[in-house]
Amino acid sequence: MNLLVVIPARAGSTRLPCKPLRLIAGRTLLHRTIAMARAAIAGRAGVGLIVATDDEAIADHARMAGCDAVMTDSAIATGSGRALAAALSLPQAPRFVVNLQGDSPFQPEGALAAVIAALEAGAEVATPVIALDWASLDALRDHKTRSPFSGTTCVRGVDGQALWFSKAIIPAIRDEERLRAAAPLSPVWRHVGLYGYRLDVLQRFEACPPTALENLEGLEQLRLLELGIRIMTVAVDPPRFDSSGIDTEADIARVERLIAAHGDPTPDL
Known part of the structure; x- marks a missing residue:
C-alpha cells in the first residue's frame, strides 16, 4: 500500500459527546465521512481506507458500514496522532498518510485527489483551501458569531505554501468596500479539514510536544509551521454547499437545513 487514508474518530468530544x-x-x-472517502478514492490503486478510534461502538459502526477499523490508544490527543498509530499498526507502513478528519464529511469534490497529487509531487504536507467569495465570507462571519471556534482560515504565499492558519478570520481587510467592487473573490481562504503527510514528516511532527500557539488556537497544523515544516496548500472548488467541521449542536442544525434546501451531497455506500 502506497497511501493510507485514515478517518480518526474518537468518542471523547467535550462539545459534542460521541x-x-x-x-x-x-x-x-x-x-x-466513510461514504465520502470511499467515493473519492474509488478506482485508485495502492490506496487503503481505515477508521482509527478509541471506542468499540465506533469501530463496530465503521465495520457495519464496510470500512476497516483499528483501535488506538485513548490517550492520543490529535487526529494526526491517531492517523500515525493506524499507519504503524499495519504489517507494512505506507509511504503517505492522509488524515481525513471525521467531523468534516462534506469535503469539496477533488480535494483528496489534489492532496495526493501534491504529495506525489514532493510536498512534505499538503492540505486543501477554498477561496471565499464575498457572500461566503459574510456567511462565515455570521457563523462565527454563534460558533467562534468552528471554521479555520489560512494565509498562503504566492507559491501556495501556508504562512498561517487561524480560527479567526485572517487576513484583516483594509478598504473592503473597494475590494468588493473590484473582484468577486475575497482575499480570505478557508481551510478544509484534510491533511496529507509523508510518513517520516508525520513521525517527526508526532515526536514533538504541542506548541503554545497550537494550544491557543486549537490547531495542530501550527506545530508543523513552528517546526519549520512546509505545508503546501492546494486550491479546490467549493463543495455543493459551504460547511465547516461539525463541532456543536448548532453546526448539526445548520447542515440539516442546508441538506433540506439543497439536497444531500453524501453518496450512498
Whole structure:
C-alpha cells in the first residue's frame, strides 16, 4: 500500500459527546465521512481506507458500514496522532498518510485527489483551501458569531505554501468596500479539514510536544509551521454547499437545513 487514508474518530468530544455516531439528517457523521472517502478514492490503486478510534461502538459502526477499523490508544490527543498509530499498526507502513478528519464529511469534490497529487509531487504536507467569495465570507462571519471556534482560515504565499492558519478570520481587510467592487473573490481562504503527510514528516511532527500557539488556537497544523515544516496548500472548488467541521449542536442544525434546501451531497455506500 502506497497511501493510507485514515478517518480518526474518537468518542471523547467535550462539545459534542460521541460525535462520530451523531445523526445528521438520518445518517451518522462517521457513515457520511466513510461514504465520502470511499467515493473519492474509488478506482485508485495502492490506496487503503481505515477508521482509527478509541471506542468499540465506533469501530463496530465503521465495520457495519464496510470500512476497516483499528483501535488506538485513548490517550492520543490529535487526529494526526491517531492517523500515525493506524499507519504503524499495519504489517507494512505506507509511504503517505492522509488524515481525513471525521467531523468534516462534506469535503469539496477533488480535494483528496489534489492532496495526493501534491504529495506525489514532493510536498512534505499538503492540505486543501477554498477561496471565499464575498457572500461566503459574510456567511462565515455570521457563523462565527454563534460558533467562534468552528471554521479555520489560512494565509498562503504566492507559491501556495501556508504562512498561517487561524480560527479567526485572517487576513484583516483594509478598504473592503473597494475590494468588493473590484473582484468577486475575497482575499480570505478557508481551510478544509484534510491533511496529507509523508510518513517520516508525520513521525517527526508526532515526536514533538504541542506548541503554545497550537494550544491557543486549537490547531495542530501550527506545530508543523513552528517546526519549520512546509505545508503546501492546494486550491479546490467549493463543495455543493459551504460547511465547516461539525463541532456543536448548532453546526448539526445548520447542515440539516442546508441538506433540506439543497439536497444531500453524501453518496450512498
